[in-house]
Amino acid sequence: AQSVTQPDIHITVSEGASLELRCNYSYGATPYLFWYVQSPGQGLQLLLKYFSGDTLVQGIKGFEAEFKRSQSSFNLRKPSVHWSDAAEYFCAVGAGTGGFKTIFGAGTRLFVKA
Amino acid sequence: DAGVIQSPRHEVTEMGQEVTLRCKPISGHNSLFWYRQTMMRGLELLIYFNNNVPIDDSGMPEDRFSAKMPNASFSTLKIQPSEPRDSAVYFCASSPDSPSGADTQYFGPGTRLTVL
Numbered sequence: 599a600q601s602v603t604q605p606d607i608h609i610t611v612s613e614g615a616s617l618e619l620r621c622n623y624s625y626g627a628t629p630y631l632f633w634y635v636q637s638p639g640q641g642l643q644l645l646l647k648y649f650s651g652d653t654l655v656q657g658i659k660g661f662e663a664e665f666k667r668s669q670s671s672f673n674l675r676k677p678s679v680h681w682s683d684a685a686e687y688f689c690a691v692g693a694g695t696g697g698f699k700t701i702f703g704a705g706t707r708l709f710v711k712a
Numbered sequence: 713d714a715g716v717i718q719s720p721r722h723e724v725t726e727m728g729q730e731v732t733l734r735c736k737p738i739s740g741h742n743s744l745f746w747y748r749q750t751m752m753r754g755l756e757l758l759i760y761f762n763n764n765v766p767i768d769d770s771g772m773p774e775d776r777f778s779a780k781m782p783n784a785s786f787s788t789l790k791i792q793p794s795e796p797r798d799s800a801v802y803f804c805a806s807s808p809d810s811p812s813g814a815d816t817q818y819f820g821p822g823t824r825l826t827v828l
Contacts, residue, residue, distance in 0.1 A: 632816070641716075641803055641819030642755075688755065692815070699768060700745075700817060702755045 600625040600691045602703035610709040611679050619674040619706050621663075621689030630692040631672040632700065633663055637685045645687075648672065659683070684710045716820035718804050724826045730792040733823045736785055737806030745817060746779055746789050747803040755803075761787065762809070794827045801825070 601624045630649045634642040646657025653665040663674045686707045692700040717736040737744050745760040759769040761781045781787040801822045807815040
């Protein structure tokens with residue numbers, strides 16, 4: 599069965615510093631991979647997704663993620679963090695077509711310090 | 713598009729009462745999902761529908777929980793009777809059925825349920 603692990607419960611970075619959030623997945627076939635962001639009091643919003651092709655995926659708000667099959671990873675990166683990036687980030691893996699089922703990781707909460 | 717609409721945004725009720733949460737998905741989306749989010753358990757998929765048909769309800773915690781989707785534009789999640797441990801934020805999400813299967817889910821703002 600597919601699963602997602604986000605090893606970091608929370609991370610603190612300084613504004614302007616680079617960011618990398620880790621995600622490892624378990625899935626037997628080529629996975630569909632997602633990163634979502636949740637700001638306080640709001641629902642989740644898609645940042646980016648991967649399902650085939652170029653393993654480096656660009657998303658919204660300056661985020662990118664790299665799919666590494668050999669490491670079963672899909673880490674999220676941003677070169678320079680802004681205070682508004684403080685939120686919770688969820689990695690997810692999906693499978694199937696039609697009635698699509700997505701498994702979410704536990705989330706990583708990002709704190710940004712001035 | 714207005715996005716996924718959920719009502720109410722906040723619900724406070726007493727133990728034993730019936731609670732009904734409502735969701736209007738994005739027009740044209742074929743799949744609808746109900747999630748529950750708590751600090752302890754994170755984001756849990758409760759049930760999802762495809763073309764108004766329940767596909768997987770294995771995440772529904774107990775028989776006290778039920779969900780319906782009578783048409784493509786409306787779904788309800790009902791808890792009867794409610795218990796304090798049901799307190800959580802409940803999200804509804806919808807997605808189109810893209811040919812690739814890599815469906816983005818669009819989340820509503822959630823309903824914060826407090827059972828006293």
